[in-house]
Amino acid sequence: MTFDVKKQLFRKKKLPAQCLAVGISISAISISSLPISTNVHAAQPNAYELNIKQGDLASQLNHLAAATHIYLAADGSLLRGKQGKPIQGVYTPQAALDALLHDSGLAAIRNADGSYTLMKEQVLIPSSATTWQMDNITVTGEKVNRSLSETVSSVSVITGDQLQENHYKEVNEVIERVPNVIRHPFGVPNIRGVDGAGAAQGVFSFISGGRPRVSTSVDGLSESWTGVRYINTGLWDTKQVEVLRGPQSTTQGRNTLGGAIVVTTNDPDYEWQGKVRTGYENQDGKYQIAGVISGPLIEDELAVRIAAERLSGDSFINYHLSESEWPKAPNESTSQSIRAKLLWEPLAIPELSAKLTLTQRNADGEYLNYINGPDFSDYNFDGDNNNTRLQNSEETGLSLDIQYLLNDDLTAHLLLGHQRYQSEFTQYPSLFYMDLEENSTTFESRLTYEPAEGLLSGVAGLYYYTKNEDILIYDGGFDGTDKITTVALFGETTLSLSDKLDLIAGGRLEREHQTRDIVAWPGTAWQGEVDLDHAKNIFLPKIGLAYHLSANSTLSLTARRGYNAGGGALDWDDSEFYTFDEERVTTYEAGIRSALLDNRLNLSASVFYNQFDGYLAYVAPRFTNLSKAESYGLELEANAQPTPSLRLFGSLGWLNSKITDTKSGYESLQGNEFGYAPNLTANLGFDHDIHAKWSWGANAHFVDGYYSDASNTEETEVDGYTTVNLHTAYKINPDLTLSGYANNLTNEEVIYRVTTNGQANVGAPRTLGVTLDYQF
Template sequence: MRAGTLNLLAGSSLALLASAAGAQTQPAAGAAASAEPNFGLEEIIVTARRKAESLQDVPQTVDAVTADEIERLSFQQFTDVQAIVPGLTLTSGSNGYTTAATIRGASFQVESSATPTVEFYLNDGPIQSVFLFQSMYDVGQIEVLRGPQGTLRGRAAPSGSITVTTRDPDLSEFGGYVSTIATDEDSTMAQGALNIPLVSDTLALRVAAVYEDNEYDHVKSINNSDDPSQETKSGRVSLRWEPNDAVSAKLMYQYLERDLTSFDGYESFYLNQSGAPVVQPTIRAEDRLGITDGARTSTQKLDILTGQIDWRFGGQKLSYVGTYTTFDNVALTPQDTGNVIPNYEFYQDLHAESEQRTHELRLASEERLGGVFDYTVGAFYSDFSSPSDLTNRTLLAQPIAAYTLMPLRMFESPIARRSTLEEASVFANLTYHLGEKTEFSAGARYIDFKSTSSLVVAGNKLSDLDEDEQPVIWNVAASHRFTDDFMAYVNVGTSWRYGPSVVGVFRPLDNTRLGQFLNLDSEDSTSYELGFKADLMDDRLRVNASVFHQDYKDFIYRGPSVWYVNFSQTGPVPAQFNFVANVDAKVDGAELDVAFQATENLNVGVTLAYAKGEMEDGVVACNDFDSNGVPDLFPTAPTVQQIRDATGDEVGACTVNDRLAFAPDWTGTLQAEYKYPVTPSMDIFGRGLYSYYTSNEQDPNNIYDNVSSYGLLNVYAGVRSSDGAWEVSLFARNLTDTTEVLRRGNGPEATPYTNTGGLGTTLAGPYQLATYTPPREFGISLRYAFGSR
């Protein structure tokens, strides 16, 4: 049976399970049938507006992933969250540190050097996404806030923000938990926490830790005997102090160390291009095989310190939130990507560091002023430095056979980059309550943003930049509760992102076109959102929906890899780079979230997200070797002269109306859980999670990377105590063994080199890059908790 049919049946089976189980638990006709149900959906509390309130009272789109959901679905990685948040794409590059999120149809890649479209927060303080992607344990809640953020929280972000809170120490009760997960794909994880009240009801300590060992993406190389591996170790200490009703404070420190060995996945090019030579061995994407002689390796060490103190007085609250983080990454990346040099590898060496300090002071009302006004005012400061040292290697070689080079000599170029971003801002937000059903709010943030950077290549300073900008972002919103169970709202907000100077092309730009695609202007955007939130059937049914439109001016777009003319110690060489560009664009979309407590023992949830982003006559770097102004669909590896002859410059340029993100336009999830009490103290349960992705064109200039629609089904079954103290469950991820190629390179991979005549050129191999859906995986999860847990 085809995977597509299996996925359709899998999704249908969850719906049938819901209806069947619901039918089995309907009361009989008569007096019992007319009785009102005494169960409903659990209220979800969020802090989207910097205060604790019901999700249904927040006039914006918020997805909340609770600690209970994380445990029930046996999530191990932060990227697992995207399975239950449609429209959210979380990516973690194979180098271990290029992590990012995409929401609402606007892509972001950390290599663009821009600030993110989606900002991340840990315990209310801004943090780089890399600190969250490496491990997820002892989490209290994750909130995904869609749409422009920044007037109330930290930093400007046009698409949204993701906040993560760790579990707070319990002031009164001793407790803790241990949890383990093991799968048939050689993945193991163990985590636990211990809560210790030091002074009853006043001071408490919580200690948590995790250890994880797995095979990362399961890609192995046919030319290297090493297995892919990812080992993560982390520990966290949290302290909570509440000496009286007026003062409260929290302090958290976390250390994490991660070692990664991985390979890029490949596929034989002849499988996708008729007429291409057949070369053995044949590799298909589902084989999950690489070809390089060397592995990607990285070692990361991260330190995180967060602190918060609140002082309540006279119906007001004064708060301070601070963070301090350090990141150290040492990585090796193979450069013979076409594997045209037998039994040999040369690497790019990277040592990247970062240090960030943030401080925020804010004053907010806890009681309405005059009975009608709520306010928040504050100031924010961030200082971020990110020095990096890179050793770039250029190969002198000569071809000796098809797909084969003989290396002769290696030239090394040390590259030092120093960068500092400093941001200071003041912000204010005012909400006016017109009775108890209507509210109007307005907020603004003034930002003073400074950037300094320098680039030194082989002792020569190529750039030395010092820039300063002062943008203002704002937001206005209105909401009205037509009944106690139905609220409608409208939001209009703006955002801003700093225009970066991208590092990666290590040559003088002179008067070439290259500068246009490396040094960008800042981005502005305006978003419009209309939505409603409804609670129906005595709080058993929750329906939240929204539609939005967002306009971008000078959106910071990072495109696919493009050939250009680079310089080396031996002269000009062809090279590839993912250039950036300022493009005007628009995004239209809609979101739907439905949760239904069908019976006391059965709940069902459906979520859908649609986002379509398109450029508007954007000028981007491109491969245009036939000089027709249209990106080539299949660019062969060129020589330096071919690039210059075709483009009249060092890189090509095309005017396009391409997609703004390579994620599918439509995504959706279906969840269901049914429990059955077998004794007063024990339940058995079954759960299902089905995530669906529509067909996706991805890069319109790559004829090989179109993705068909597909779905992934995860199922769970087990037994647990009625009070949640322990649970044993078996699970299967991708139960239907869905097999789908998620991305392919635009042609065979090529290794750049300089020949003995001093001409820069490339030699392509017979394979192209390919990534694949995760394999089917069976596992067991065990959890035991006691006391405060």
């Protein structure tokens, strides 16, 4: 009997999808009798020829039960969201179960009657000292899937459960958990003192072609950046967020001088499930409506997932403006997003997995969060002598992600993507208008070689990217086009020198071509023209050693280079065109990653030194490449689960930065600290399940004082702050959960940036919120 025939017989006896995918019990370790198959028990385990493709673990277990005639009882909640690896060959049922459940945190025990019961892995361990463990985490940001303890880059991973528990709605909120990372008012976090938004922000980005130093990618495609993050990177229905610190140019490529943020959203499931959320925040009167639904269109072959979210409400800023000067209330804002995924894993081609993703996001209204000083505690904006802006931005993306298993060791990946981004803003009371349209295409093809045993593993790839941008700002602003084309070859390999020591070597050969044609302030006495046609080839090597102290602990030492491309701009005083060089950094880093106490304690520590060459800074009236600058520091991170119901987390970052050499005329910067480079950051928190229905948690986040830019003047100095967040959740029934949270519980004054003209970008005061979730 073929596998397909057995599968058809099994379908008639399969449980409804919601029973398996959602489950009835919410207990972490209790087992309810939800049969995956009702076939006759096998008295003795036989061997079967199996070919089960990679995918949703629940669907894989259904295949296995049908093919081997076993009865498997499981709590569906244990399987929710878990993925399994493919298996092919001759297996006994127990061996197949062990292979499918490897690294899932689950295990199957064979009962006396030949049936199997699925449990959390720790339940099966007889030792009383080990009865629980944390979930395994896979890091994807280095283009090869690795466990957290095997990853040599300094990385923090925030899981989907943590995102939901803490009510994080966007990437800028997540970084409070990450050492040496702070929030930036223009939407890109600052990592290790590197201004994530880059040197060219706001109006200067229109002249010079601003680019960030920290990239943000969602499902493989980089987010657009045009001087300000007009549309936030939302986190509804997200699987995990990875924050990689230090240059990631080898594998992530462009705009990663300071680091990279990698967001992975949830994929479609082969069992119907869904969730609906409604929420409200008091401080800015913001409402949230969100939902997600996922399930099969063709059983075990074609699945869909659709997620949507809408946020709307008023700002916490008090605008003192005449109604006649505004077409609408300046404190209103609305954002919404929708994402649809289609996953195809044809039974006729089990090696193939193809995923089509369509996204659409828009944002409307306030986005700057400016207030006036000298007293920032009243959250007032006075428009008599100042301007603020309202935006209307939209982004649409389409991507195709294909994976093909060439053999047990070699996998081919292909990513094709196209994004269209359009942003408008209008400034009031002094009228100023922007209309920007950007179209970009991404192509990435790579091979990953990951043998179960062997001396060599690695990844090699080809990358192509092109962006076309049209800019129009009037009255009397800018008009022109910008085009960037990037082609790169990249790779990284790990060679085992001994049972414990690995050599890591990699590099990226990249060519970027920029053409930029901008006319600024046309028809005026200070008209200027940007006429840039510049191409650059650059090689970015990486080399390191990894020493495996044990199976769950790795000591590493790496050296790598990163860069951001140069460009051209106009002198702000006389509109003269000039060019500036690329930014380069060489980073040396030593670290240790450990999973201890049977994965109940994860520890990581890093020390690093960055040597910058040509670090770009804006010192009126021009951008200038600083000859030399350096930074060094320490990062500690810990996650622990001392009891089955208590999870602890904490991080500490220490940083020292210094401009060590400047060009003639910029001696005032000599010895200064970088902008956005606090000496100390820290975070400490917990999550506690009081019982099966009620949980709560809290965290405290500290950021030391820093300067808003490299001038280090008293006017740009920002005081340190400590915020405390609290959250709680109560399960009314297995499908309905009521949650509440308080952000900035102590009502701390949080200032992210201060300008020399007495304005500041600020964080929200105390905010209380409530959400109601229904899952099915």
